[in-house]
Amino acid sequence: MKPTFERGALLGGLLVLTCSVQFGLGIVGAAGALPGALLLGVGITLLWLHFDLPAGHTWVPPLVLGVGILLSTAVLELAFRPSFAEWFAPLAAVLASGATVAVLLRSRTRCNLCSRRLGPADLTFRCPRCAQQVCEETCWNFEHRRCELCLEQRVHLLPLESSWWLRVAGPRLTQGKCQVCHADAEQAELQACPKCRRAQCRGCWDYSNGECARCGAALPDLPVALHTVVGSGLPVEKSFQG
Numbered sequence: 001m002k003p004t005f006e007r008g009a010l011l012g013g014l015l016v017l018t019c020s021v022q023f024g025l026g027i028v029g030a031a032g033a034l035p036g037a038l039l040l041g042v043g044i045t046l047l048w049l050h051f052d053l054p055a056g057h058t059w060v061p062p063l064v065l066g067v068g069i070l071l072s073t074a075v076l077e078l079a080f081r082p083s084f085a086e087w088f089a090p091l092a093a094v095l096a097s098g099a100t101v102a103v104l105l106r107s108r109t110r111c112n113l114c115s116r117r118l119g120p121a122d123l124t125f126r127c128p129r130c131a132q133q134v135c136e137e138t139c140w141n142f143e144h145r146r147c148e149l150c151l152e153q154r155v156h157l158l159p160l161e162s163s164w165w166l167r168v169a170g171p172r173l174t175q176g177k178c179q180v181c182h183a184d185a186e187q188a189e190l191q192a193c194p195k196c197r198r199a200q201c202r203g204c205w206d207y208s209n210g211e212c213a214r215c216g217a218a219l220p221d222l223p224v225a226l227h228t229v230v231g232s233g234l235p236v237e238k239s240f241q242g
């Protein structure tokens, strides 16, 4: 959902439904109003989130339910008989709705790439190149330690400034060939491995996450995002909340 109009209609409809059901239950008295508020808190929130999970607006369903039930309670109190216990109904609805949202959010995190709904047990990885939280199953590439999209689009990570390369790998080589792609010093910017001194072009250094294709040594002072994946290739974090 998406357009504001649809969202507004959903919100209005749920508010009317909540008020009328609560009003009907409230006529019975606190014995109907309190359990009713709890059930409505859970039920309406489930219904709401089924159609529309408001990203970053998780406080909206509890607030709307609280206001709706408060309205019903006020009308009941003024029109029928006063009952102190019934004033707790809005609070019960807010708590029930808040708890429902919390439970659903935990189990409904989505992968940033394929939008697959993730369960609480699913592993996610934060891609060092695009910073997206992606699922282990289809979107994380273990071999290259980045998300599939960054792999496909060859997203660059290492700094482009020559000063950085000078600091971590010494001066650019004027002869030789890249040990990976065989580009020569005129075609590519070759840098020597700090450990084995073999030439590797900047593109191949980047593609290999800053590691030498021959000896496996990593360049010093790699970007912080890479620290978490270089070497281990293991999960950087497990997350439930997108």
Ligand SMILES: [Zn+2]
Pocket: 111, 112, 113, 114, 115, 116, 134, 135, 136, 138, 139
């Ligand atoms: Zn995914």
Ligand SMILES: [Zn+2]
Pocket: 127, 128, 129, 130, 131, 132, 146, 147, 148, 149, 150, 151
């Ligand atoms: Zn990525």
Ligand SMILES: [Zn+2]
Pocket: 178, 179, 180, 181, 182, 183, 188, 200, 201, 202, 203, 204, 205
């Ligand atoms: Zn190369």
Ligand SMILES: [Zn+2]
Pocket: 193, 194, 195, 196, 197, 198, 212, 213, 214, 215, 216, 217
């Ligand atoms: Zn090396």
